Amino acid sequence: MNRKKLNRYQIRKAKFSQGPLHKKKKKKKKTLWFRYSATMPDSILYYHNTLFLFIIFTLVPLPLSLIELCFPSFLSKYKIQPKVWLTPAKFLECYKNVMKVFFLVVCPLQLMSYPTVKLIGIRAGLPLPSLWEVGVQLLVYFLIEDYGNYWLHRWLHGKWGYENIHKVHHEFTAPIGFAAPYAHWSEVLILGIPTFVGPALVPGHMITLWLWIALRQIEALDTHSGYDLPLSFTKFIPFYGGAEYHDYHHYVGGQSQSNFASVFTYCDYLYGTDKGYRYQKAHLAKLKEQWALGDQNGVSDLKSNQKSE
Ligand SMILES: [Zn+2]
Numbered sequence: 001m002n003r004k005k006l007n008r009y010q011i012r013k014a015k016f017s018q019g020p021l022h023k024k025k026k027k028k029k030k031t032l033w034f035r036y037s038a039t040m041p042d043s044i045l046y047y048h049n050t051l052f053l054f055i056i057f058t059l060v061p062l063p064l065s066l067i068e069l070c071f072p073s074f075l076s077k078y079k080i081q082p083k084v085w086l087t088p089a090k091f092l093e094c095y096k097n098v099m100k101v102f103f104l105v106v107c108p109l110q111l112m113s114y115p116t117v118k119l120i121g122i123r124a125g126l127p128l129p130s131l132w133e134v135g136v137q138l139l140v141y142f143l144i145e146d147y148g149n150y151w152l153h154r155w156l157h158g159k160w161g162y163e164n165i166h167k168v169h170h171e172f173t174a175p176i177g178f179a180a181p182y183a184h185w186s187e188v189l190i191l192g193i194p195t196f197v198g199p200a201l202v203p204g205h206m207i208t209l210w211l212w213i214a215l216r217q218i219e220a221l222d223t224h225s226g227y228d229l230p231l232s233f234t235k236f237i238p239f240y241g242g243a244e245y246h247d248y249h250h251y252v253g254g255q256s257q258s259n260f261a262s263v264f265t266y267c268d269y270l271y272g273t274d275k276g277y278r279y280q281k282a283h284l285a286k287l288k289e290q291w292a293l294g295d296q297n298g299v300s301d302l303k304s305n306q307k308s309e
C-alpha cells in the first residue's frame with residue numbers, strides 16, 4: 001500500500017470509528033432492537049431461550065454426526081475413541097430422549113422461571129449493553145458456572161447421586177454431541193442451578209442472557225463431540241478443557257473421579273481430580289514417542305539391511 005492510499009485508509013478508519021458513521025451504526029443497532037422488542041412483552045423475549053435451545057440441540061451436533069454416519073473415514077483420525085462407532089438408530093434414540101426431557105422439563109422450567117428473571121433485574125430495554133459489558137459478564141457467568149458445576153457434578157459421582165441420577169448421562173462411554181444434554185430430568189434441574197447463579201449475581205441485559213444460555217450449551221455440545229479437532233478456536237481459550245478432557249471422564253465411566261469441571265481445567269487441577277487424566281496423557285505421549293522412535297529405528301535398520309545386501 002503506497003503512502004497516499006495508506007493515508008486515505010487511515011482517514012476512512014478514523015471516520016468510521018469516531019465519526020458519524022460509527023454513531024449511525026450504533027443507532028441502527030438500537031433502532032433494530034427497539035423495533036423488535038418494543039411491542040413484545042419481556043416474558044416473550046425471555047422465552048426466546050427455549051427456541052434457541054431447541055435449534056442449538058438439534059443443529060449444532062448435526063454436521064459432525066452426519067460426517068460420522070455418512071463419511072466415517074473423513075475425520076476418523078481426530079476421533080477420540082476411534083474404536084467406538086454408534087449406529088444411526090443410537091443417534092436417533094439419544095436425540096429423541098433429549099427432546100423428551102427438553103419438552104417435559106426444560107420448557108416448563110423456562111415458562112415458570114420468568115418471575116425470577118424479572119426479580120433479579122434482567123433488563124430488556126435500551127440502552128443496549130456495550131461489548132465490554134457483555135464480555136465481562138459472560139466471563140463471570142462462565143467462571144461461576146464452572147465452579148458450581150464442578151462441585152455438583154462431583155456430588156453426582158457419589159454412590160447415591162450416581163446410581164439414582166447421573167448414570168443416565170454416563171450411558172455414553174464414548175460421547176457424541178447429541179449426548180451433552182442426555183441426562184436424567186433431575187440432573188437437568190440440578191446442573192441448571194449454577195447456570196442461573198451468574199445472571200442472578202451480576203444481572204445484565206436480555207441479549208447477554210440469550211448469549212450466555214446459547215454459548216454454555218454450545219460449549220457442552222463441543223466437549224461431548226467425540227472429536228479433538230486441531231483447528232478449533234477453543235484451543236486458544238486459556239484453561240479450556242475441551243472434548244478430549246471431558247471424553248476421558250466418560251471413558252473412565254461410573255468409577256470416574258476425574259475431570260469433573262464443565263468448562264475449564266483449573267478446578268480439577270486445584271482439587272487434585274485430574275491426576276489420573278494427566279498420568280494417562282503423559283503415559284500415552286511417552287508410548288507415542290517410543291512408537292515413533294521404534295518406527296524410525298525400524299526404517300533405518302531396514303535401510304542399513306538393504307545396503308548390506
Ligand atoms: Zn460425570
Ligand SMILES: [Zn+2]
Nearest residue numbers: 169224246250
Ligand atoms: Zn458429559
